[in-house]
Amino acid sequence: MPKRIADRLNNSLERLLPEQRLFLRTDTETRFVRLRPLTQLIALGGSTVVVAFAILSAAVMLMESIGAGNLRERTQQEQAIYQQRLDALASDRDLRQQEAQAAQERFNVALAEVSKMQSELLALEEQRRELESGLEAMRLSLSAAIADRDTARAETKAIRAKLDNLESADGQAVAQAEQLSNTLQFISGALQQTAAERDLIATDAALAMERADALELDRRLTEERTGRIFEQLEDALTVSVEPLDKMFEKAGLSTENLLNQVRSGYSGVGGPLTPITVSTKGGIESAEQIRANAILTNLDRLNMYRIAAEKTPFAVPVKSAFRFTSGYGPRWGRMHKGTDFAASYGTPIHSTADGVVIHAGWSSGYGRLVKIQHEFGIETRYAHMSKIHVKVGQRVSRGDRIGAMGNSGRSTGTHLHYEVRVDGKAVNPMNYIKAARDVF
Incomplete structure (x- = not known):
């Protein structure tokens, strides 16, 4: 700064900031430092800037300290809330897992019961066919016995007529009559035996009919029990399959594409199950067969869902x-x-x-x-x-x-x-x- 400008500034500031002198004394001499108005103004301005900066820094630090305390408290509160949600989710997950295991156990028991009842149905069907064959054979035997009895009666009448015509014949005729009488007695005994066998066959037939009625009652009861088991199985499959459908849909995955890929890659393990066939005569499937095949189809779908879930990052x-x-x-x-x-x-x-x-x-x-x-x-x-x-x-x-x-x-x-x-x-x-x- 030129000296002339500095002198003018000093003269202008003389009234506000008079010139000051700072004396420095030693043992041998005395010296002084002259503080002109401009120098005093610069020193005063610097001191003011330093004090203002210190005050501003202290205020900023105080505000940051208060903000950090509030943020720490909010973070702790959110962390506690999040931990409570995690605990609740873990409890709900364990409960769902226990319910799924219980449903699987009920399903296994019901499946074993269905297999057992299928075996019983097959055995009852075989017994019914055997009884029908026995009744048919007994009916044929009874018809043959009745025909033999009628033939023997006709022959008896003919023999009696011959005996009436031969009463006046000689000894040879008498011998023939005696022979014919013996024959008649033999035929009469055979007829009595045939009648007894007929009565026995009729009794056996009545017993067979009673047994057939009992088997028919057992069959109806078995059908009712099988229907209830089918309903339980269908309900269990509905409860098991629908959540899996929703799970894959919520994850944004196409269930049909997933099942097709699993079916193509696991055709030897997780492919379609073999349908149940009970009738040996062919023809239209019964309602029980249709329901059983539908259950097997859903079981296959459940199995493929299980395979897909193991290979999809749901955990x-x-x-x-x-x-x-x-x-x-x-x-x-x-x-x-x-x-x-x-x-x-x-x-x-x-x-x-x-x-x-x-x-x-x-x-x-x-x-x-x-x-x-x-x-x-x-x-x-x-x-x-x-x-x-x-x-x-x-x-x-x-x-x-x-x-x-x-x-x-x-x-x-x-x-x-x-x-x-x-x-x-x-x-x-x-x-x-x-x-x-x-x-x-």
Whole structure:
């Protein structure tokens, strides 16, 4: 700054800020420092700026401290609410699992009862056919005996007529008469025996008819019991199959496409069951056969659903206690393609479905990463692990331990980043977890 301008400023500020002198004394001499008005103004302005900055910094720190306390309290409250929801969901899941096991046990008992009743029906049908054959044979024998009796009566009349004509004949005629009389007696005895056999056959026929009526009553009772068992089986299948239908639909999967893929890949194990055939004469199926075949079809559908569910990632990858820290969707201006589960370092991580390991190692950003290829074009990813317990090409089942939770890669803390991809496109993993909430 030119000296002339400085002198003018000093002269202008002289009234507000008079010149000051700062004396410095020693044992031998005295010196002074002259503080001109401009110098005093600069020092005063700097001091004011420093004081204002200190006050502003203290206010900002105080506001941040108050905001952090409120945020910490809200975080603790939300964490407690979320933990209560997790406990309630776990209890509901265990209850649903117990109900499913009980329904499966009832179904197995009912299926065994149906098999037993089918065997009894076949045995009763065979006995009925045998009784019908015996009755037919007895009827034919009785008809033949009656015909023989009528023939013998006619022959007896003819012999008596001959005896009346031969009363006046000689000794030879008498001998012939005696011979004919013996023959007549023999025929009479045979007729009496035939009549006795006829009466016995009639009695056996009456007993057979009574037994046939009893068998018919047993058959009707068996049909009623079979109907009730069919109703129980149909109700049990409805309760078991409908939740699976809804589970796959909520996950955004086509049930028919899934079942077709399972049917084509498991035709030797999970394919259509052989229909029940009771009649040996062909013809139109009975109502019981139609219902039994429908039950077998639904059983086959249930079995294929079970296979599909094992190969679809409906399970939660972390079985220990955890916190849900981040969901699927935009985050900090970028797309977050998975769901984050936070727990302690080294917490076991499990496969959410059957599949084959296609990657097990380091990946940029993901850190230690495991990729598992499942059926139906589905792939799951497990990132930021501390340890990996599987290798490429290994086949794993749902629930198998594949690694441990860590903080590797681009991560701000210990957690699991879990992704689900369908045909290479990331989808929300919670769609699958929520869909299976009421089933498993």
